Amino acid sequence: MRHCLSLLLLLVSLPLAAAQLTLELGNGQRQWQSEQLLEHPQARAIDIPQDVAYKRPMHYRAVPLATLLEGVKPGDHLQAVALDGFAAEMPAAPLLQEGPARAWLAVEDPRQPWPALAQDKPGAGPFYLVWTDPQASNIRPEQWPYQIASIRRLAPVAERFPALLPAPELPAQDPVRQGFALFQQNCLACHRLNGAGDAQFGPDLNLPHNPTEYFQPGYLRLYIRDPQSLRQWPQARMPGFSKDVLSEQELDALIAYLGHMAKRRP
Incomplete structure (x- = not known):
C-alpha cells in the first residue's frame, strides 16, 4: 500500500x-x-x-x-x-x-x-x-x-483536388459555384468528395452515393440544420448549421452543388 x-x-x-x-x-x-x-x-x-x-x-x-x-x-x-x-x-x-x-x-x-x-x-x-x-x-x-x-x-483546394470542381461550362454566377465555395468553408474540414480532400473525420459525400440521392429534399435540409433532429445516436459528431451560419440562399446553393456533383463521379 x-x-x-x-x-x-x-x-x-x-x-x-x-x-x-x-x-x-x-x-x-x-x-x-x-x-x-x-x-x-x-x-x-x-x-x-x-x-x-x-x-x-x-x-x-x-x-x-x-x-x-x-x-x-x-x-x-x-x-x-x-x-x-x-x-x-x-x-x-x-x-x-x-x-x-x-x-x-x-x-x-x-x-x-x-x-x-x-x-x-x-x-x-x-x-x-x-x-x-x-x-x-x-x-x-x-x-x-x-x-x-x-x-x-x-495550394488552393481547386488546384489540389480537381475532382471537387463543378463542370467548367457553368457560368461564374451559377449557384453551384457558390455552393462549391460554401462546401470548402463548411464541409471539407470533415468530409471528402469523390475521394478528394484531406479530412479523415467524416464519410465521403459522393462515393458510393450522394446525400441528395438518399435523402428527400426536406429531410436533407433538416439534417444539415440539425442532424440530431433527424436521427440520434450518442457518437454523432456532425454540428448543425443554423441560419446565422448558413442562410437559406446559401443552403440552396450548397445542396445545388451536392446534386450537381452526384452526376460527376470519377
Whole structure:
C-alpha cells in the first residue's frame, strides 16, 4: 500500500508534457512547444464572449496567429489539421489582419488544462484558433478549429483536388459555384468528395452515393440544420448549421452543388 501511495505521489508531482505545434509554411518546418508559446513576447490574456467550441464565455492565453505565420502572404492558402483528422481550409488574408476580426492561437497551459467540450470528450487543447470580434468579418464556426496539431501552407483546394470542381461550362454566377465555395468553408474540414480532400473525420459525400440521392429534399435540409433532429445516436459528431451560419440562399446553393456533383463521379 505504501509503495502504491509513493508511486501515486510521484506521478502527481511530475510535470505534464508540453504539446507541440508544427508549422509547415513553405520555408521549412518549425515546431513550437506550448511552454514557448505561453511565454511568447506577444502572448496575452484574451476574453472570448461567445466561444464557438464551448458555447460560453472563455478566457485564454493566446498569441496573435499572424505573429507565427512568417513568410505567409494574404493570397496564400492554409490548412489547420487537428488531432482527430479535422482539416480546416483557410484563406490566409483574414488570419493575417489585425482587425476588425483578429485570429489568435489560444495555448493550453498543461498545468491548467481547459475543460472538456462535453461529457466523455476531451477539451479544445492543446491549440485552438479563436477570434476576437468575429462578427465584424463574418467568421464562420468552421474557422475556429481546435485540438490543432499543425498548420501548413498549401495550394488552393481547386488546384489540389480537381475532382471537387463543378463542370467548367457553368457560368461564374451559377449557384453551384457558390455552393462549391460554401462546401470548402463548411464541409471539407470533415468530409471528402469523390475521394478528394484531406479530412479523415467524416464519410465521403459522393462515393458510393450522394446525400441528395438518399435523402428527400426536406429531410436533407433538416439534417444539415440539425442532424440530431433527424436521427440520434450518442457518437454523432456532425454540428448543425443554423441560419446565422448558413442562410437559406446559401443552403440552396450548397445542396445545388451536392446534386450537381452526384452526376460527376470519377
